[in-house]
Amino acid sequence: MKLHRSEVIWLTASFGMILIFMIITGYQTFALGMGPPSHMETINPQKVDQTAPFDNPGLKQIGENEYEVVMTLQVFSYTPNKIEIPAGSTVHFTLTSKDVTHGFQVAGTNINAMVTPGHIQKITQKFDKPGEYLVLCNEYCGIGHQAMATTITVK
């Protein structure tokens, strides 16, 4: 097997390209804490309503410009529904599903997480720009999937 010189150049470049992508995302993930949502806690999916913190879902202020949203996802809605927060807030979402797998995506942001029954998922986002953000389910969950949505209003 004799490789042409230009092929060696190309394969080196290809490998370098892959390496660069790995280094950048690795740095963002492990040094800057920007990794994808990967929360490890579990929960009994049939007892969500009786388990803290999901026995009391809702929006809670936990600091200056910092909020926590404890939210349950179920066919075909989000609880709490219609959240309002001031601009510049950082919001920590704590999510779980009461039935099938749902998605938690906020259009125009990096919020995108799978919410599977039996697992607690967490994702954080800072909302700087005022406006109405569309929250939608992006994992097919049944006949009303296309109606599973709510909004986050940033004022």
Added chain:
Amino acid sequence: MEFSREGQEGDLEVKTTAEHETTKGTLFSVGVVAAVIFANYLLFFWLYMARV
């Protein structure tokens, strides 16, 4: 059905002249491939950072 190695009609005479063996066009083409990959990556990276 086996193909014999001796030339089929339509097969080209294989001459190994310098002009035939150059790979500058190939390098240019894979360069375009690399450019598409990087452009796509930069678009995503920029969009991700803009939405952080």
Added chain:
Amino acid sequence: METVFSTPIRQQVTKTLGIGLEDARITRTYLFVSFTALLLGGVLGLLQGLNRAGLLELPTWFNYYQVLTAHGVLLVLVLTAFFTIGYFYAALSHTLDGLLPKVRKMAWIGFSLKMVGFVFAVIPILMNKATVLYTFYPPMAASPYFYIGLVFIVLGVWMCAFGAFINVADWRKKNKGKHVPIISYFATGVFVLLFFGSIPVAIEVLTIIPWAFGWVETINVMLSRTLFWAFGHTLVNIWYLTAVSAWYVIVPKVIGGRRFSDTITRVVIVLLVIMNIPGGFHHQIIDPGISETVKYIHVFMSLAIGFPSLMTAYAMFAVFERTGRRKGGKGLLGWLKKLPWGDVRFLAPMVAMLAFIPGGAGGIVQTTFQLNQLAHNTLWVVGHFHLTLGTSVILTFFGISYWLVPYVSKRVLTPEINRLGVIQTIIWALGMIFMSGAMHWVGLLGAPRRTSYTTYFENATALSWDPYLIFLAVGGTLLFIGVVLQVYAVFYLMFRAPKGETEFPIAEPEDHETYTPYWTERWGLWIVLMLALVAMAYVIPIVDFITNAPPGSPPFKTW
């Protein structure tokens, strides 16, 4: 144009009468099913495209999600699996001195198992009892018969895989020390992946069936998801590897050239086989219950699969350049003009390869960890796999059909059908530019995949996607026209075209090529390496899913 109808075809007649009738019947039947699935899946695709753009309301007795389930099963399972098996069985027959009688029988048993399984799977879909999409994520539970159907399909595929192994092993015994012919080497790789890749889904389905019947109360959701993607990801890569076989072996012959280095071709196949299955985790980058570290390792494995594809990009351009220059192409890109653009057997796979440039680039970015958050489960992903699967793979299959169908039907490709094929390819390319382009764009704006037309209660953001979704419908309509033309071409070539002998085009290696080392033939070693990599990737997360499992989920029917 000349290359299509030049003399080699006639030469063949004097040499041999081509494929044996019994072998030909196997491939012809598989291709018939494959293109029938294309027609049905195409109709359903059109319905979806029109609905998604808000132009068509689907009736309640055949809703969007039923259409989507059937579209997925027909096109990503039936069309592809039947085509791949039909194509490679013809290749085995052609290069390994015919199929063994035992293997032919296995191909037919496999065919029956798959058809039975298919009927079992389709009836619940039509009755709205299996509207779970082709990914059937628990705890959504379809009718148990849907899963039983899937078991039969997997068994049918295994039967064909074992048939291929037996035929290859038999040839190797009779031809000691010789390399398995390159196209059969591809076939071996594909069937190895088909067998090992479908083991996870077999396990998944076997755990689902007792749960769907109600004999077991709950199921481990994350384990099922992970087993599914160990299979699902491998599956699409198998179809891709099938297309790649035509790029390396068939296309160089069609353009009148020689193929790329035999050793490197075999190395690419081995790499794609070894590294494939662990890639499945990139479908779960934003799932809970898998640590960032484990996911990061999988991101590397996913990106690593890009490497053999980048090797392929070089190989293909090198073959084109060398051939074009030998035909007198000058300058930096003059060789491009010397390629037979008017020959559908070249044009279709060429457009397929070109589509893989943005397709592959899209694959790289969306698998790159947190960047996945931009694209995951949006229409962007649908745009992506309509480029990779719907264009790179399928258009290559179309290109193959223009010689494979006549080859197994003892007929010839006519200039009219060739012209039709060229037009079909152009329509397909345009349709994909519109549809996939629109999908990529609205996906980045946030439009989700697998969702029927919705404005989310007149939400302004959702309404702003509508203008782009029209392009999706336009593209979908063009693609439907493409489907009709393609199916017509295939059935014409199968039943109506003039009788004659068509060649199975396999390119020769370069004359000065050095001998391919025999270690490339050590499939036992490749399989051990593959299993080692699968173990490295999956043992930790799967043990974690089982030992740290939350209480399971009961079945839900949410449609």
